[in-house]
Amino acid sequence: MSLPPPGHSLIDDAQGIAFGSFMAAVSVVLLTHLGFVTGQTAGLAILISYATGWAFGPVFFIINLxxxxxxxxxxxxxFVAKSFAAVAILSVLAVILPRYLHFGDTHPAVGALLVGCLTGVGLIALFRHGSSLGGIGIVGLYIQDATGFRAGWVQMIFDAALFLVALTLRDPVTVGWSFLGAVVLNLTIAVNHRKDRYIA
Structure with a gap:
């Protein structure tokens, strides 16, 4: 009888959370450079940032509390400690990175693909180390437990509402490219993160 694989060490988790948060932060810098929007609490923070001029990092951190x-x-x-760390790292990096990372002319199609891939890879790293970027997914699971209404549908409804609101702040073409980025993100996670395959 084979023994179960060893879990991640503290160093493994620290590296995974730092990597995932960094990749997500790079994605945020590119996403805001292009004027794109996204879903979940990050998307809400970005819309608030666009509407008010407030920096994304502090808004994102406060929204998740x-x-x-x-x-x-x-x-x-x-889980909460790891997620708090991931959100805090992303929030700080989102303030610092734009000073050192600059993007020139980027075709929105390429930008959408990069945003989706970067965010997807970052989230996969966080998920595999028992962390997240907080937010609506947790609410969805709570509603699912209480009512049986699927968590995925909760997230989809929330994201659809966000993209509708985004149409009041961004032109339809930009929102359309943003939607492509969201599709790439979700496909990246769906194809590459399966609990029945990943065993570390």
């Missing part, structure tokens, strides 16, 4: 209580109840303190 209410979700930690739900995360604690649903997933426990370890």
């Amino acid at each position: 209410p979700f930690y209580w739900l995360g604690w109840r649903r997933f426990g303190p370890v």
Whole structure:
């Protein structure tokens, strides 16, 4: 009888969370450079940033605070601690990186593909180390537990509402390219992150 594979060490988790947060932060810099939008709490923070001129990092950090209580109840303190770390790292990097990372002319199709891939890789790294970027996914799981309404549908409804609001702040073509980025992101996760395959 084979033994179960060893879990991640503390160093493994630290590296994975740092990597995932960094990739997501690079994606945010490119995404905002192109004027794109996205879904989930990151998308909400970006829309608030566009509408108010406030920096994305602090807005994103504050928006996620209410979700930690739900995360604690649903997933426990370890998940919350790791997710808090990931959100904090992303929030700080989103403020610092634009000083050192600049993008020139980028075709929106290429930008959408890069945003989707970068964010997808970053989120996969976070998921595989028991972390997340907080937010609506936790609410979706809570609603699913309480009512049976699927968590995926909760996230889809929220994202659809975000993209509709985005049409009041961005032109339809930009929102369309943003949607392509969201599709690439979700396909990246769906194809490359399966619990029945990943065992580390």
